Amino acid sequence: MGVAASHSGDAVEEPRVGSLVLVGTPIGNLSDLSERAKHTLMSADCLVAEDTRNAKKLLSHLGIKGKKTVSLYGERRVEARRIAEWVVSGQVVALTSDAGMPGVSDPGGEVVKEVRLVGAKVTVVPGPSALTSAIALCDFPVDDFRFVGFLDKVASKRRESLKAFRDSQIATVAFEAPHRIAQSVADIKEIYGENHRMLLAKELTKLYETSLSASVGEIEQSEMVALPRGEYVMVISALPKQVLSPPELIRIFGLLSDLNLGAKATSDLLANLTGISKNDAYALYQVEKSKR
Structure with a gap:
C-alpha cells in the first residue's frame, strides 16, 4: 500500500485498489x-x-487460518452484486471452484459479470482443468471443439442435444455424473453409431485416474461404465467432414437390400459402413423399402 503527499505536506494513504482474482x-x-x-x-x-x-x-492443507470464506450456495450464500461491492471498496477477493477453473460449469461467471459491470479489475491465476486434460489425452483430432458442460438430465433432451452436436461436425466435450454415465454412453451410441470414436476419462489426476479412447460400443462394454466411480469427462470425436450424400446412402442401401438380410441386420450394417446412427439407418430402411 503506497502513500502520497498532500498539499499540506502530510503523507496520506492512497486508496487501496480492489480486484477479483479467479484462482484455479x-x-x-x-x-x-x-x-x-x-x-x-x-x-x-x-x-x-x-x-x-x-x-x-x-485452506487447511495450505496452513491458512482465519480466512474470511463465503459461498455462492447454501446458508452462507452471498449475492454476486455484494461481492462486486467488496471489490469496489478495495478488497482483493479470490474466487475458486470446487475443482478446476471458476466459471466452468459453476456460477462463477455471475460474479465476474457483476464485477465487470462496476468497472473493477478482474484477473486470473490459471490452474488445472478437466476439460483441457481430457482433450490432451485424445488420440484423435480435437482442433475444433464445443464444450457443453453436463449433458441434460432428461433423456429426450439429451438425445436431441447429441443429434445437434453430431450434425455440427465438430468434437464435443461434456462432463457426466457416475449415475448417468451408462445411459449417456448408450445415447451416444444410438446417435453417433457404435463404431464412432470417443474418449472417456474419470478420476483425472487422482490415484485411480483412468482413460479409454475407443469406439462407443467398446466403451459401453468397458469396466469404466460397468463400475461407475467419480466424475467423468467425455470427448466425442467429430464426424468426418466428407459425409456421404443422400444419393450415396441410398445407393449403398440398395446394395445391402439385395442381400435380403432383414430390417435390423441391414440397418446395422448400413450404420457401420457409413457412420450414420442406427436410428437414421433404420429410418432410411423404412423409407426406401416402402418405395420398392
Whole structure:
C-alpha cells in the first residue's frame, strides 16, 4: 500500500485498489496447486468458494487460518452484486471452484459479470482443468471443439442435444455424473453409431485416474461404465467432414437390400459402413423399402 503527499505536506494513504482474482484449484491432486495460487489465497482479503467445506479443506492443507470464506450456495450464500461491492471498496477477493477453473460449469461467471459491470479489475491465476486434460489425452483430432458442460438430465433432451452436436461436425466435450454415465454412453451410441470414436476419462489426476479412447460400443462394454466411480469427462470425436450424400446412402442401401438380410441386420450394417446412427439407418430402411 503506497502513500502520497498532500498539499499540506502530510503523507496520506492512497486508496487501496480492489480486484477479483479467479484462482484455479486442483481437480483431484493437491500437488497441482501452483505457487502463485497459494500466494493469492494467502494474501486475499476474502475467499468466495463454490462450497465452503471444500474451500476450508484446501485452506487447511495450505496452513491458512482465519480466512474470511463465503459461498455462492447454501446458508452462507452471498449475492454476486455484494461481492462486486467488496471489490469496489478495495478488497482483493479470490474466487475458486470446487475443482478446476471458476466459471466452468459453476456460477462463477455471475460474479465476474457483476464485477465487470462496476468497472473493477478482474484477473486470473490459471490452474488445472478437466476439460483441457481430457482433450490432451485424445488420440484423435480435437482442433475444433464445443464444450457443453453436463449433458441434460432428461433423456429426450439429451438425445436431441447429441443429434445437434453430431450434425455440427465438430468434437464435443461434456462432463457426466457416475449415475448417468451408462445411459449417456448408450445415447451416444444410438446417435453417433457404435463404431464412432470417443474418449472417456474419470478420476483425472487422482490415484485411480483412468482413460479409454475407443469406439462407443467398446466403451459401453468397458469396466469404466460397468463400475461407475467419480466424475467423468467425455470427448466425442467429430464426424468426418466428407459425409456421404443422400444419393450415396441410398445407393449403398440398395446394395445391402439385395442381400435380403432383414430390417435390423441391414440397418446395422448400413450404420457401420457409413457412420450414420442406427436410428437414421433404420429410418432410411423404412423409407426406401416402402418405395420398392
